[in-house]
Amino acid sequence: MTLNQLIYKATRPLGGLQLARILARHHPRILMYHRLSATDEPGKIHVDQFRKQMRLIKRHFHPMNLTELLAAHEQGNVPNHAVVVTFDDGYADFAEYAFPIMQEEGIPSTLFITTGFVNGDLWLWPDQLRFAVDMRVIPLHQLRNDFELNLENQGSPGSLWNELADYSLTLNNRDKIKFIDYIYSEFGVEMPGRVPDEYLPVTWKQLKEMSLSGLDIGSHSVSHPILTKLETNELIFELSESKSMIKKNLGLTADMFCYPNGTVEDFNEEVKECISNAGYKYAVAAYPDGPALDDRWCIKRYPAQYDMKNFEKNVYGMSHIYEYSRNNVKMR
Structure with missing residues (x-):
């Protein structure tokens, strides 16, 4: 306390x-x-x-x-x-x-x-990451992890999202977009063509x-x-x-x-x-x-x-x- x-x-x-x-x-x-x-x-x-x-x-x-x-x-x-x-x-x-x-x-x-x-x-980039985390189909231990992340030790979607979002905050706008594209590819998730209802x-x-x-x-x-x-x-x-x-x-x-x-x-x-x-x-x-x-x-x-x-x-x-x-x- x-x-x-x-x-x-x-x-x-x-x-x-x-x-x-x-x-x-x-x-x-x-x-x-x-x-x-x-x-x-x-x-x-x-x-x-x-x-x-x-x-x-x-x-x-x-x-x-x-x-x-x-x-x-x-x-x-x-x-x-x-x-x-x-x-x-x-x-x-x-x-x-x-x-x-x-x-x-x-x-x-x-x-x-x-x-x-x-x-x-557009839809907000933290929501794009959250969607990828929630829809992930590939186990974490199978990811290439080209970035300085410790994804294997994430115990919940929330903690995984926090690490991805914190890392994104260190990137310039162009690199952040590339990083989000990478996450979607590695997680086996397709980027929706429209903003999901949850994030409208x-x-x-x-x-x-x-x-x-x-x-x-x-x-x-x-x-x-x-x-x-x-x-x-x-x-x-x-x-x-x-x-x-x-x-x-x-x-x-x-x-x-x-x-x-x-x-x-x-x-x-x-x-x-x-x-x-x-x-x-x-x-x-x-x-x-x-x-x-x-x-x-x-x-x-x-x-x-x-x-x-x-x-x-x-x-x-x-x-x-x-x-x-x-x-x-x-x-x-």
Whole structure:
């Protein structure tokens, strides 16, 4: 049990969450979700759990979309207890489950869309790998393994997918495509001619309807590449083309960009400069280290948690207080 978990377990029955909420009232919590499901599926949050989380936010916090929060920050009047719900990628289950639940519960939301995915031009590369793993017909020990992988020791499809995905993150876009083709060949799986139903995107028509009902929309690139591994012309295309597609299909000016993958290794000063030059005003990361809004090109978010204990620690501010205290101790 980590120290953070121990603090949560010891203080929750004594009102620790309520105290954390008060202490962290000036710290906006921006939550990052990806997928929901009506059944228990790995990598997805059950719709019932999601609704429970939204109701908690509605009852104890000040829900806003990200555009509203950023405007308030620019004006110097961010409300206490601000919480923002964001989703990445643009899967069909956002329109099927997430948005209707948030509408019913009165929770504003922000969606970052991968425009080539929504447009039907591609499906996301992590899903391509997951499909190959799930459909694999050739035993692992029979693979050539031309890459630096330890595939023979994988105990589950999930762990195998994790290793393939982690390795893919080290590759530039062209080599990643070659690697995925290699995996399909070695696994004895044929690449589907269309996106499987499990991985379908939301449609432009649905996005238009949801935007008219208040959905806040930003860009998540065209094809979800690792931006730091792109050539400059490729990077500019991912930024400008996604912005143009949102304008063309939705009539919206996308001011916010969301880094694919979103870790500290996935963007740098060159990427930030290109994002600014492409006409964006903000960029969003996928980790919560430090104040949420201190850098407009690195807005911090908390990954969504299925487990209510971890969700409560994040949304009530306990995680923020713990990290702040730990960092201050280190500085001394």
